[in-house]
Amino acid sequence: MMRLILRKPTPIRAWGFDPQERSVDDLEIIYEELLHIKALAHLSGMVKRQLTSVLVFECHEKAGTVLFHQGDEGRSWFIILRGSVNVVKYGKGVVCTLHDGDDFGKLALVNDAPRAASIVLREDNCQFLRVDKYDFNRILRDVEANTVRLKEHGQDSLVLEKIPTSTQHSNNNKHHHVSYRYSVMAGVPEKMLEHLLETRIDSKYDPTDTFLEDFLLTHIVFMPSEKLCPALLQHYHSERTSSRGPEQETIDHIVNNKRRVVQLVCLWHVVAGYAFKQDTTIMQFLETLFSAVCDDCPAYPSLQDPLASLEQVLKAVKSTKDSGSHTWQVQTQVLSESRTHQEDELRRTPIKAKDETIFKVYCADHTYTTLRVHMDTSVTNIIQTVSEKMCLGNDLVLCEVKSSGERLSFHQKDVCIATSLSCNGRIFITLRDHLDALTPLPEQEGPSEGSVSFLEPTSSRELAYQMTMYDWQLFLCTHECEFIYHTFGRHKYRRITANLDVFLRRFNEVQSWIVTELCLTSHISKRVHLLKKFIKIAAHCKEYQNMNSFYAIIMGLSHMSVSRLAQTWDKLPNKLKRVFSDFEALMDPSRNHRVYRLALSKMRPPIIPFMPLLIKDMLFTHEGNKTYFEGLVNFEKMHLVASIMRVVKYCRSENFKLDSPPAVKNVKEIVSYVRNLQVIDNTKRLMQLSYTLEPPKT
Amino acid sequence: MPEQSNDYRVVVFGAGGVGKSSLVLRFVRGTFRECYIPTIEDTYRQVISCNKNVCTLQITDTTGSHQFPAMQRLSISKGHAFILVYSITSRQSLEELKPIYDIIREIKGDVDGIPIMLVGNKCDDPNREVSIQEGMEQSKFWSCAFLETSAKTNYNVKELFQDLLQLEKRRTMSLHLETKKTKSQKRREKLKGKCTVM
Ligand SMILES: Nc1nc2c(ncn2[C@@H]2O[C@H](COP(=O)(O)OP(=O)(O)O)[C@@H](O)[C@H]2O)c(=O)[nH]1
Ligand SMILES: [Mg+2]
Numbered sequence: 074m075m076r077l078i079l080r081k082p083t084p085i086r087a088w089g090f091d092p093q094e095r096s097v098d099d100l101e102i103i104y105e106e107l108l109h110i111k112a113l114a115h116l117s118g119m120v121k122r123q124l125t126s127v128l129v130f131e132c133h134e135k136a137g138t139v140l141f142h143q144g145d146e147g148r149s150w151f152i153i154l155r156g157s158v159n160v161v162k163y164g165k166g167v168v169c170t171l172h173d174g175d176d177f178g179k180l181a182l183v184n185d186a187p188r189a190a191s192i193v194l195r196e197d198n199c200q201f202l203r204v205d206k207y208d209f210n211r212i213l214r215d216v217e218a219n220t221v222r223l224k225e226h227g228q229d230s231l232v233l234e235k236i237p238t239s240t241q242h243s244n245n246n247k248h249h250h251v252s253y254r255y256s257v258m259a260g261v262p263e264k265m266l267e268h269l270l271e272t273r274i275d276s277k278y279d280p281t282d283t284f285l286e287d288f289l290l291t292h293i294v295f296m297p298s299e300k301l302c303p304a305l306l307q308h309y310h311s312e313r314t315s316s317r318g319p320e321q322e323t324i325d326h327i328v329n330n331k332r333r334v335v336q337l338v339c340l341w342h343v344v345a346g347y348a349f350k351q352d353t354t355i356m357q358f359l360e361t362l363f364s365a366v367c368d369d370c371p372a373y374p375s376l377q378d379p380l381a382s383l384e385q386v387l388k389a390v391k392s393t394k395d396s397g398s399h400t401w402q403v404q405t406q407v408l409s410e411s412r413t414h415q416e417d418e419l420r421r422t423p424i425k426a427k428d429e430t431i432f433k434v435y436c437a438d439h440t441y442t443t444l445r446v447h448m449d450t451s452v453t454n455i456i457q458t459v460s461e462k463m464c465l466g467n468d469l470v471l472c473e474v475k476s477s478g479e480r481l482s483f484h485q486k487d488v489c490i491a492t493s494l495s496c497n498g499r500i501f502i503t504l505r506d507h508l509d510a511l512t513p514l515p516e517q518e519g520p521s522e523g524s525v526s527f528l529e530p531t532s533s534r535e536l537a538y539q540m541t542m543y544d545w546q547l548f549l550c551t552h553e554c555e556f557i558y559h560t561f562g563r564h565k566y567r568r569i570t571a572n573l574d575v576f577l578r579r580f581n582e583v584q585s586w587i588v589t590e591l592c593l594t595s596h597i598s599k600r601v602h603l604l605k606k607f608i609k610i611a612a613h614c615k616e617y618q619n620m621n622s623f624y625a626i627i628m629g630l631s632h633m634s635v636s637r638l639a640q641t642w643d644k645l646p647n648k649l650k651r652v653f654s655d656f657e658a659l660m661d662p663s664r665n666h667r668v669y670r671l672a673l674s675k676m677r678p679p680i681i682p683f684m685p686l687l688i689k690d691m692l693f694t695h696e697g698n699k700t701y702f703e704g705l706v707n708f709e710k711m712h713l714v715a716s717i718m719r720v721v722k723y724c725r726s727e728n729f730k731l732d733s734p735p736a737v738k739n740v741k742e743i744v745s746y747v748r749n750l751q752v753i754d755n756t757k758r759l760m761q762l763s764y765t766l767e768p769p770k771t
Numbered sequence: 772m773p774e775q776s777n778d779y780r781v782v783v784f785g786a787g788g789v790g791k792s793s794l795v796l797r798f799v800r801g802t803f804r805e806c807y808i809p810t811i812e813d814t815y816r817q818v819i820s821c822n823k824n825v826c827t828l829q830i831t832d833t834t835g836s837h838q839f840p841a842m843q844r845l846s847i848s849k850g851h852a853f854i855l856v857y858s859i860t861s862r863q864s865l866e867e868l869k870p871i872y873d874i875i876r877e878i879k880g881d882v883d884g885i886p887i888m889l890v891g892n893k894c895d896d897p898n899r900e901v902s903i904q905e906g907m908e909q910s911k912f913w914s915c916a917f918l919e920t921s922a923k924t925n926y927n928v929k930e931l932f933q934d935l936l937q938l939e940k941r942r943t944m945s946l947h948l949e950t951k952k953t954k955s956q957k958r959r960e961k962l963k964g965k966c967t968v969m
Binding site: 431433438440441442443444445462464 | 800808810811812813814815816829
């Protein structure tokens with residue numbers, strides 16, 4: 074169901090305009106688009122920005138059209154937006170085929186050589202982006218002029234981009250003074266850290282300069298704490314190698330250096346939050362650093378203040394560590410805490426790596442064993458435990474069996490699999506050769522009766538309110554870093570994405586719930602009533618700025634098995650029909666979900682964003698940009714990744730304080746209902762139900 | 772072999788460490804282990820005969836602690852017959868069965884006709900705290916059957932399950948597949964046998 078949004082955006086209107094006529098807005102849209110094009114992944118953001126104003130959209134209708142001939146002078150470079158072409162050489166015929174996202178023709182531009190092959194369209198209606206030679210060379214020249222490269226041992230170690238910032242003199246508004254700041258584009262991790270300590274800790278706060286924050290948000294990708302901590306300690310102790318100047322100067326230098334390291338650690342704590350507090354490497358590092366600063370204090374009394382701040386951090390980290398761990402039980406759909414205390418039953422705490430999770434692992438004959446393992450226990454370890462307990466033999470695989478019968482094997486190194494299941498998915502174990510024999514449990518079908526009798530008398534507002542309160546908690550528990558683990562591969566970092574998983578699954582759950590309830594309501598007038606109710610709930614969610622549930626509901630209502638119920642939709646009052654089509658317009662995926670993004674930009678926090686789109690943005694950023702090039706970390710990619718994480722932070726920068734709707738009698742029942750939605754998530758079964766409700770016209 | 776409606780479901784209850792898992796594993800696999808691995812909830816299947824047909828005995832081995840009341844209630848409501856295990860080396864473990872018996876009564880309503888077996892396990896152990904008479908009295912009080920067993924020495928384990936099945940009056944069940952089998956039944960059994968080995 075998420076595929077609908079993950080689908081590649083259709084070519085945007087802005088392409089069509091003459092490059093000269095593009096507005097700032099158009100250029101921005103194009104820029105976002107370029108970030109997702111494979112052929113451009115190796116280019117810096119600066120180059121991409123420049124390209125937005127020179128790229129030409131070109132469309133050819135007929136297959137067989139020759140774009141250029143072998144031997145022609147090379148005039149332009151092409152990127153395939155949609156379609157495919159054959160690369161043809163004299164005497165050899167077709168040497169290869171290129172598809173969406175591939176590019177060709179650059180070589181001739183760079184080398185000033187004739188075309189080495191001909192390009193022939195393989196299908197009708199191919200779409201290209203074209204860059205002409207003159208523009209291409211100019212851009213490369215301009216960008217190079219604004220690039221500063223620091224070298225170490227003859228190799229680039231830090232690449233900075235000079236960015237003009239116009240600042241106004243406070244006493245004279247008319248005079249603009251152009252100054253520059255240097256943004257980090259790429260570098261080796263150690264060099265970037267050094268640069269960070271030297272230039273960012275003591276600098277004035279500049280909201281446009283996000284290097285420090287971005288480094289701390291994304292360091293796991295290029296410098297995980299196992300490397301960052303020792304590097305920081307080394308910086309802290311670097312006095313031994315520092316310059317020998319006049320006595321006082323040396324001391325100042327040493328003290329400043331130490332102070333910056335401590336300050337960076339304190340900032341790290343603030344920026345990374347939970348990810349920081351849960352990391353055992355960081356914990357040990359803090360202890361080591363703290364005692365080092367203690368030891369230094371007698372010699373350098375001005376370290377007293379940094380020491381106090383560090384102590385605060387250490388205390389905060391220790392207190393989270395001591396707060397104990399929880400046990401989470403994976404029952405049917407929700408991951409619920411097994412020992413909830415009555416009073417804070419409704420308040421969730423984030424799931425941590427060392428929390429325990431309880432789940433069942435099924436065999437082919439549907440017998441099961443119940444496991445209690447840590448969230449971050451690997452699949453390999455789970456297999457081992459089960460196989461010892463059940464005497465199952467060798468070459469086993471652990472997999473998810475979905476309610477549709479689909480089987481997905483887990484990666485050996487994967488962690489926190491229990492939260493990554495689909496709504497009605499279950500974990501199975503089997504011999505590798507017997508994978509095909511696994512069948513879903515009867516209970517995975519989901520309910521056979523809907524809850525219309527509960528929903529009918531319950532207020533839409535109350536339902537939307539309770540759904541929002543739940544979503545908000547799930548959202549708060551989700552850590553920004555989980556987006557990185559999710560996209561870059563959690564097994565690589567051995568970090569869990571449990572909180573994000575649960576929240577993403579919530580989206581699918583709500584969507585399936587809508588479809589399930591409608592498909593299980595056989596009486597047409599009741600079904601119309603339910604349809605009205607769901608549209609109203611969606612409207613309330615939108616009002617609460619709960620875009621996640623809003624989208625889930627609307628996507629549920631647009632699901633094939635619901636949208637085809639013509640008789641039901643016919644009976645919907647016109648007013649609600651209009652409301653629904655307005656809502657549908659908000660879902661329009663074209664121009665990279667422009668409508669939604671605009672709507673979002675007008676909202677003030679607290680907002681519960683449409684999660685699947687954030688995931689999509691992260692994924693495209695990851696796939697459209699290399700993490701390293703030429704041995705350097707592509708920090709521009711980190712800027713992009715961090716900017717998505719900042720959206721998440723922004724959305725929850727204010728706490729949710731909604732006026733609860735007028736008190737109703739059965740609040741408890743409603744709360745437990747919205748948190749335990751029973752759904753059918755097998756599209757085939759939903760379609761069958763839909764066909765029995767309103768048979769297809771023959 | 773997916774769950775079938777004619778599965779016969781037996782649930783084993785008792786305090787932690789009395790030997791529930793050991794009894795089940797001795798019965799299903801013929802093995803015994805000295806080490807103690809706490810159980811949360813495991814199920815096993817065994818082919819038996821029922822009304823001269825092949826059916827499956829599904830055994831649910833439960834946790835001893837009261838951490839998961841929801842799970843406990845669910846397995847009671849799904850269960851057809853119950854084994855209540857205590858250890859003869861611990862009077863406390865017999866005491867702990869009482870609330871479980873009460874919950875079974877509460878959920879099942881009338882316990883008449885529901886096969887329940889009270890089991891004093893570890894009868895090989897010399898450190899006895901509960902005499903055989905005490906066990907028998909308790910079983911009379913509950914009007915259920917009673918046996919002393921040892922999973923370790925394999926004493927009365929098979930009998931325990933056999934007797935329990937015979938208490939079921941609504942079906943005729945036996946651990947032995949003594950019915951005259953048709954060819955297809957034999958083949959089915961063979962398949963099922965394979966599945967349990969898996
Ligand atoms: N001596 C003796 N020890 C037993 C017997 N049955 C189980 N045990 C031991 O008691 C401990 C707990 O057994 P287990 O079956 O795991 O108990 P459960 O918690 O009720 O499932 C284990 O160390 C077993 O080896 C028995 O019949 N005799
Ligand atoms: Mg056990």
